[in-house]
Amino acid sequence: MIDTQTASQIILETALLRPSEEIKLTDATGRVLRENIYADQDFPPFHRVMMDGIAIRYEALSQGQSSFEIDGLQAAGDPQMHLSNEDACLEVMTGAVLPKGTDTVVKVEWTAKKDNGKIEILAEHINEVFEGQHVHDQAKDRSKGDLLIKEGRRISAVEVAIAASVGKHRVQVSQLPRIAVISTGNELVEITENPETHQIRRSNVYALHSALAQQGIKPNLYHLNDDAEELKVSLDKILEEHDVLLLSGGVSKGKFDFLPEVFLKIGVEKLFHRIAQKPGKPFWFGKTKSNKVVFAFPGNPVSTFMCFCRYFTPWLQRSLGDLHHLHMQAGLEEDFILKKSDLTYFLQIKIRIDPNGQLMAIPLRGGGSGDHANLLHADGFMQLPPGKDVYREGEVYPVFLFRSFSNTVI
Amino acid sequence: MIDTQTASQIILETALLRPSEEIKLTDATGRVLRENIYADQDFPPFHRVMMDGIAIRYEALSQGQSSFEIDGLQAAGDPQMHLSNEDACLEVMTGAVLPKGTDTVVKVEWTAKKDNGKIEILAEHINEVFEGQHVHDQAKDRSKGDLLIKEGRRISAVEVAIAASVGKHRVQVSQLPRIAVISTGNELVEITENPETHQIRRSNVYALHSALAQQGIKPNLYHLNDDAEELKVSLDKILEEHDVLLLSGGVSKGKFDFLPEVFLKIGVEKLFHRIAQKPGKPFWFGKTKSNKVVFAFPGNPVSTFMCFCRYFTPWLQRSLGDLHHLHMQAGLEEDFILKKSDLTYFLQIKIRIDPNGQLMAIPLRGGGSGDHANLLHADGFMQLPPGKDVYREGEVYPVFLFRSFSNTVI
Numbered sequence: 001m002i003d004t005q006t007a008s009q010i011i012l013e014t015a016l017l018r019p020s021e022e023i024k025l026t027d028a029t030g031r032v033l034r035e036n037i038y039a040d041q042d043f044p045p046f047h048r049v050m051m052d053g054i055a056i057r058y059e060a061l062s063q064g065q066s067s068f069e070i071d072g073l074q075a076a077g078d079p080q081m082h083l084s085n086e087d088a089c090l091e092v093m094t095g096a097v098l099p100k101g102t103d104t105v106v107k108v109e110w111t112a113k114k115d116n117g118k119i120e121i122l123a124e125h126i127n128e129v130f131e132g133q134h135v136h137d138q139a140k141d142r143s144k145g146d147l148l149i150k151e152g153r154r155i156s157a158v159e160v161a162i163a164a165s166v167g168k169h170r171v172q173v174s175q176l177p178r179i180a181v182i183s184t185g186n187e188l189v190e191i192t193e194n195p196e197t198h199q200i201r202r203s204n205v206y207a208l209h210s211a212l213a214q215q216g217i218k219p220n221l222y223h224l225n226d227d228a229e230e231l232k233v234s235l236d237k238i239l240e241e242h243d244v245l246l247l248s249g250g251v252s253k254g255k256f257d258f259l260p261e262v263f264l265k266i267g268v269e270k271l272f273h274r275i276a277q278k279p280g281k282p283f284w285f286g287k288t289k290s291n292k293v294v295f296a297f298p299g300n301p302v303s304t305f306m307c308f309c310r311y312f313t314p315w316l317q318r319s320l321g322d323l324h325h326l327h328m329q330a331g332l333e334e335d336f337i338l339k340k341s342d343l344t345y346f347l348q349i350k351i352r353i354d355p356n357g358q359l360m361a362i363p364l365r366g367g368g369s370g371d372h373a374n375l376l377h378a379d380g381f382m383q384l385p386p387g388k389d390v391y392r393e394g395e396v397y398p399v400f401l402f403r404s405f406s407n408t409v410i
Numbered sequence: 411m412i413d414t415q416t417a418s419q420i421i422l423e424t425a426l427l428r429p430s431e432e433i434k435l436t437d438a439t440g441r442v443l444r445e446n447i448y449a450d451q452d453f454p455p456f457h458r459v460m461m462d463g464i465a466i467r468y469e470a471l472s473q474g475q476s477s478f479e480i481d482g483l484q485a486a487g488d489p490q491m492h493l494s495n496e497d498a499c500l501e502v503m504t505g506a507v508l509p510k511g512t513d514t515v516v517k518v519e520w521t522a523k524k525d526n527g528k529i530e531i532l533a534e535h536i537n538e539v540f541e542g543q544h545v546h547d548q549a550k551d552r553s554k555g556d557l558l559i560k561e562g563r564r565i566s567a568v569e570v571a572i573a574a575s576v577g578k579h580r581v582q583v584s585q586l587p588r589i590a591v592i593s594t595g596n597e598l599v600e601i602t603e604n605p606e607t608h609q610i611r612r613s614n615v616y617a618l619h620s621a622l623a624q625q626g627i628k629p630n631l632y633h634l635n636d637d638a639e640e641l642k643v644s645l646d647k648i649l650e651e652h653d654v655l656l657l658s659g660g661v662s663k664g665k666f667d668f669l670p671e672v673f674l675k676i677g678v679e680k681l682f683h684r685i686a687q688k689p690g691k692p693f694w695f696g697k698t699k700s701n702k703v704v705f706a707f708p709g710n711p712v713s714t715f716m717c718f719c720r721y722f723t724p725w726l727q728r729s730l731g732d733l734h735h736l737h738m739q740a741g742l743e744e745d746f747i748l749k750k751s752d753l754t755y756f757l758q759i760k761i762r763i764d765p766n767g768q769l770m771a772i773p774l775r776g777g778g779s780g781d782h783a784n785l786l787h788a789d790g791f792m793q794l795p796p797g798k799d800v801y802r803e804g805e806v807y808p809v810f811l812f813r814s815f816s817n818t819v820i
C-alpha cells in the first residue's frame with residue numbers, strides 16, 4: 001500500500017505528451033494549444049481612432065485655433081486619408097485609420113458644428129484635449145512577430161479571439177486520448193432496465209462518461225461480467241483500440257475480483273495496487289509496454305468518482321500538455337472529527353466564498369463510499385492528511401472540485 | 411446613462427424561463443435539469459454487503475462461536491440466499507445482497523480457512539466485530555419516492571450518476587436559445603483573409619462563439635456592413651430565426667452607428683443605451699414584443715467580452731432556470747490607482763489562491779478596451795465601484811471569471 005502522494009507521482013510519470021493534430025479554430029475551445037501563436041502584424045496594425053469625432057493636428061490647436069474646416073470623412077474600413085490642409089480637420093469614426101497629417105482625435109461630444117460649416121471644439125473642453133488623445137498607436141499593444149500565446153495553453157474565448165485576429169483559422173492542439181470506460185460486476189444492469197431486487201443499474205460509467213464529456217472526450221462504454229476468461233478476451237481487444245482504460249469494480253479482494261490477474265495476462269504491468277486512502281483504497285493502476293494506461297477504480301460510486309477527480313484528471317491534463325493550473329485549497333468551515341487512521345481521508349465538501357473572498361469548505365457528513373446521492377450536495381473533495389482525529393475550523397487543505405464555479409449572478 | 415446595477419436588473423427582467431425538452435441522459439451534461447428526479451427504489455435497494463468476507467448471525471458469535479461452516483457463496487448479482495443452518499456462514503462478495511438469516515459481515519482479512527474446511531474469525535479481531543458491520547442497510551441513504559435532484563440543477567457527472575441509477579435515461583432539460591452573433595464595421599475582414607493595412611480581422615464574433623460553445627450553444631455567425639438599409643433588412647430576417655442577437659460594434663455616437671435607429675425600425679424596443687462603466691459604456695440593450703432580446707455590445711474587443719461575461723452570462727443562466735450560483739469575490743492583491751470618475755471600472759485580473767485559501771485578484775495594467783491581447787493574462791474582471799481613486803490591497807470586490815479554474819495538479 002502506498003500513500004496518495006506516491007500514487008500521484010507514479011501516475012503522472014506515465015503521462016506522456018499526446019501527439020498533436022490540426023483542427024478548426026471554431027472547434028478548438030477547451031482544447032490544449034500545441035503551437036506558439038505570433039502577431040502577424042502590429043497590434044493595432046495602424047494608428048487607430050478610438051472615438052468618433054474629428055482628427056486634427058494638435059499643433060494647430062496649441063497655437064490657438066479652435067474651429068476647423070471639415071476636409072472629409074475617414075470611415076472605419078476605408079484606406080487612410082491625408083489631411084492636406086493643415087488647419088482643417090477630418091471627421092473620423094471609431095476603428096478608422098488615423099488620417100495622415102493628424103495626430104489627435106477630439107471626440108464628437110466635445111465639438112459642435114457651426115453655421116459656417118466648421119467644427120468648433122467647445123470652449124470648456126479645449127484644455128482637456130492633449131496631443132495623441134483617443135489614438136491607439138500602431139504596435140502599442142504588440143509588435144509584428146511578438147509571441148502572443150505560448151503552446152500549452154487551454155484554449156478559451158480569449159485565445160480564440162487572439163488567434164482569429166492573426167488569421168489562425170486552424171490550430172495545432174493535443175489529440176484527445178481514446179478512452180474506454182468499463183464496468184464490471186454481475187449485479188449491474190443497463191439504465192433502461194428494471195433491476196431485480198438483487199441488482200442495481202450501472203451508474204459509474206455514466207458518471208465518468210459525463211465527466212469526460214466536460215473535457216470534450218467521448219469515451220466508449222462497456223460492461224463485462226465477472227468471468228476471468230471473458231474479461232481476458234474482452235479487455236485484450238478493448239486495450240488494442242484505446243489509449244486509456246477506466247474501470248470500476250473488480251479490484252478488491254473478493255473471489256470474483258479477477259482484474260489484477262487478468263491485467264497481468266494481457267500485458268498490463270501493475271504499477272501499484274491499493275492506496276492508503278479512504279475511500280478508494282483498492283485502486284489498481286498499471287500500464288502496458290506501449291504506454292497505454294489502466295485506471296482500475298474500486299466499484300463503489302464515490303470511490304470511483306473520487307479517484308477519477310484526484311488521479312485521472314491531473315494525468316489527463318499532463319498528457320494534453322496543459323500548463324495552466326491553479327492549486328486549489330480551502331479553509332474548513334467547521335471542525336471535522338474523524339477516527340484517527342493511517343489513511344488519507346477524502347472528505348466530501350461544499351464550497352462557499354465568504355465575504356472576505358476566502359474559499360471555505362463545508363464538510364458533508366453522512367454516507368459512506370456507497371452513498372453517491374450525497375455527492376449531489378458536494379462540489380468536490382478535500383484531502384485530509386492521515387494521522388489526525390480533529391481537523392480544525394479554518395485549517396487549510398487541498399481541494400479537488402468537480403463542479404465549475406465560475407458562474408455568478410449579482 | 412444608467413448604472414451597472416440597474417442595467418443588470420433590466421436585463422435579468424427580460425430573462426423568461428426557456429421551454430424544456432427531453433434529451434438523452436448521455437447528452438445532458440452541462441444542461442439545466444427541468445424535472446425533479448425521485449428515487450424509484452430504496453438506496454441501497456437491499457441490505458448490501460460492503461466487504462468481501464463471510465456473512466453470519468451476530469448472535470452466534472456473541473454466544474462464543476468463532477468458527478463457521480461454509481454453507482455457500484452469495485455473489486454480487488445473484489438472488490438472495492438463505493442461511494438455513496443458523497451456526498454456519500455464507501461467503502459473500504462486495505455488492506451482494508446480504509443473505510437472509512444473517513446480519514453481519516466479517517471481512518475476509520479477519521478470517522482464516524481451517525483444515526476442517528470451516529472459516530475461523532481470527533482471535534485478535536473477534537472483539538472488533540460488531541452487529542451489522544459492513545452491511546449497508548436497505549434505504550439507509552434514500553427511500554423509494556425521495557426527491558433526489560430538484561429541477562434547476564446544472565447537470566454534472568454526479569447528477570448523471572444519480573439519474574442513471576434510478577433509470578432516467580432520458581431527462582427534461584431547458585432548451586438552449588437560438589443565438590445569432592453579428593459583427594458590424596466595414597473595417598472587418600474574414601479570419602481566412604489577409605487584411606489591407608486599414609482593415610482588421612473579425613475576432614469578437616469568434617470570442618463569443620467560443621464562449622457560447624463552453625455553454626453548449628452553437629450560435630450562427632454573421633457579418634453586416636455599416637449600411638442602414640442592409641442592416642435593417644438583414645437584422646429583421648436574423649431576428650426572425652433567433653431568440654437572442656449578440657452584436658458587436660455600431661452603437662457608439664458615430665455617423666455610421668446605425669444600429670439604435672435600425673432596431674427601432676424592426677420592432678426592438680430600447681431598454682437602455684449606455685451604462686456608466688468603463689469599458690463598455692455604449693452598450694445598447696432592447697427586446698421585441700415577443701421577448702426576443704438584443705445585446706448590442708460596443709465594438710472594442712475587451713468591451714464586447716466584458717459585457718458578455720458581466721451581462722449576458724447571468725441572463726442566460728436565469729433563462730435556463732439554473733439555480734446554482736456562487737457569488738464570486740476576491741481580494742485585491744495590491745493597491746490599484748484609478749482616475750476618479752462616475753464610471754464603474756472593470757479591471758482585468760488574474761486569480762490566485764493564497765496559502766490560506768483566499769481568492770486574490772492580481773490587477774493587470776496596460777491596454778485599453780482595444781487591447782484584447784492583454785486578456786490572455788487575465789482570468790476575469792473585477793468590478794470596482796465608481797467615485798474612488800484608490801482601491802486598497804485586501805479590499806474585496808465582485809469578480810466575473812471567464813476561465814474555469816477547477817483544475818488542479820498536486
